[in-house]
Amino acid sequence: MARAGVTAERLTLAAAELADEIGMENVTVAALARHFGVKDASLYFHIRNGHDLRVRVALLALAELADRVASALAGRAGKDALVAFATAYRAYAKEHPGRYAAMQIDLDPETAAASAGIRHAEMTRAILRGYRLAEPDQTDAVRMMHSTFHGFVSLERTGGFRHTPRSADDSWTRTLDALDAVLSNWPA
Amino acid sequence: MARAGVTAERLTLAAAELADEIGMENVTVAALARHFGVKDASLYFHIRNGHDLRVRVALLALAELADRVASALAGRAGKDALVAFATAYRAYAKEHPGRYAAMQIDLDPETAAASAGIRHAEMTRAILRGYRLAEPDQTDAVRMMHSTFHGFVSLERTGGFRHTPRSADDSWTRTLDALDAVLSNWPA
DNA sequence: GGTAGTAGCCTAGTATCCCTAGGCAGAAAA
DNA sequence: TTTTCTGCCTAGGGATACTAGGCTACTACC
Numbered sequence: 001m002a003r004a005g006v007t008a009e010r011l012t013l014a015a016a017e018l019a020d021e022i023g024m025e026n027v028t029v030a031a032l033a034r035h036f037g038v039k040d041a042s043l044y045f046h047i048r049n050g051h052d053l054r055v056r057v058a059l060l061a062l063a064e065l066a067d068r069v070a071s072a073l074a075g076r077a078g079k080d081a082l083v084a085f086a087t088a089y090r091a092y093a094k095e096h097p098g099r100y101a102a103m104q105i106d107l108d109p110e111t112a113a114a115s116a117g118i119r120h121a122e123m124t125r126a127i128l129r130g131y132r133l134a135e136p137d138q139t140d141a142v143r144m145m146h147s148t149f150h151g152f153v154s155l156e157r158t159g160g161f162r163h164t165p166r167s168a169d170d171s172w173t174r175t176l177d178a179l180d181a182v183l184s185n186w187p188a
Numbered sequence: 189m190a191r192a193g194v195t196a197e198r199l200t201l202a203a204a205e206l207a208d209e210i211g212m213e214n215v216t217v218a219a220l221a222r223h224f225g226v227k228d229a230s231l232y233f234h235i236r237n238g239h240d241l242r243v244r245v246a247l248l249a250l251a252e253l254a255d256r257v258a259s260a261l262a263g264r265a266g267k268d269a270l271v272a273f274a275t276a277y278r279a280y281a282k283e284h285p286g287r288y289a290a291m292q293i294d295l296d297p298e299t300a301a302a303s304a305g306i307r308h309a310e311m312t313r314a315i316l317r318g319y320r321l322a323e324p325d326q327t328d329a330v331r332m333m334h335s336t337f338h339g340f341v342s343l344e345r346t347g348g349f350r351h352t353p354r355s356a357d358d359s360w361t362r363t364l365d366a367l368d369a370v371l372s373n374w375p376a
Numbered sequence: 377g378g379t380a381g382t383a384g385c386c387t388a389g390t391a392t393c394c395c396t397a398g399g400c401a402g403a404a405a406a
Numbered sequence: 407t408t409t410t411c412t413g414c415c416t417a418g419g420g421a422t423a424c425t426a427g428g429c430t431a432c433t434a435c436c
Contacts, residue, residue: 106346140362151339158294166327174328182370
């Protein structure tokens with residue numbers, strides 16, 4: 001019988017695209033098998049189980065986002081770098097809502113340690129070089145930045161800003177201004 | 189046959205408690221029916237479907253959190269109010285991870301409009317009275333605050349802070365300091 | 377207090393999903 | 407060419423969501 005040429009990589013990519021189209025919660029092993037014209041049982045030669053599949057999508061998304069952010073950050077410093085990071089982050093989440101949702105599942109510690117999440121942390125810390133913050137303020141600032149980005153994008157996606165007419169883009173710009181201001185003038 | 193006395197309210201409350209114990213993704217109609225010693229088909233007289241159940245839990249959680257925040261806020265102003273709001277918010281999320289997760293599902297616009305989400309927005313805006321911000325800065329600041337709170341809590345819950353030894357509590361305190369500083373000195 | 381109506385639960389059944397066991401054929405290795 | 411093994415298959419078990427239709431205990435009304 002004809003072989004469909006399924007591999008774990010192709011499955012992961014297809015699952016990620018499916019997630020962006022129909023939402024991560026609707027990405028099922030069965031749906032993925034249909035997409036490849038294959039029986040669902042066949043997929044278990046490539047992935048351990050449904051959870052494994054979701055983890056793979058999460059790792060893919062983390063790596064893609066880290067690449068995007070890295071190239072956005074190249075040659076920039078200070079507020080310029082902050083805005084570039086944030087813009088790349090938000091754009092990725094907008095373009096790839098399913099992948100972004102996948103990133104939110106909690107990975108077990110060793111998987112997380114091996115993921116591109118580490119690169120994110122390093123890049124966020126790199127931005128702060130323009131702001132001259134010493135530890136532990138630096139860690140606190142990294143966490144605040146990440147919280148702001150993730151929180152904003154997450155609220156925007158679930159419609160948390162719908163009830164006020166003000167455009168989300170404008171609020172985003174001003175939020176980054178505020179973040180820059182507080183990083184420049186970190187309270188003692 | 190003995191009646192179990194199931195109502196939509198009791199179902200919602202039990203679902204919320206179940207969510208806090210085993211995680212929102214594991215709250216199923218079937219599990220809930222088992223909890224009441226009833227067949228799953230019977231629940232459909234009280235709830236429309238599984239999604240309806242999750243929405244009810246989300247609305248319950250929003251209302252509970254609004255109550256908590258409201259009483260935390262009573263008689264406070266300025267940074268005091270900011271910290272009280274934030275602390276109540278984070279404490280609720282910690283005590284009720286399942287309910288907090290339920291709050292993240294996106295409600296359709298009219299359901300959202302009728303929810304306690306509106307009260308949250310009003311209370312957040314009330315905090316800003318201590319900071320003398322005019323529109324549209326006020327809206328931007330509300331969104332930034334909410335983003336920071338939600339982002340921080342969300343990252344903390346999914347283990348985003350695990351890879352650095354710095355305690356999350358300390359980062360939280362310093363993040364609130366920073367938020368207070370930037371609200372006090374909002375960039376033009 | 378009998379009787380009609382309804383509310384609350386039931387059984388039965390369909391469809392979908394996840395996952396395991398075991399078989400066969402085409403591709404790769406010896 | 408023969409052997410091995412990989413990639414797909416069928417078959418099947420168990421769980422879930424939900425619908426249709428039936429029986430019974432409570433309620434309300436005459």
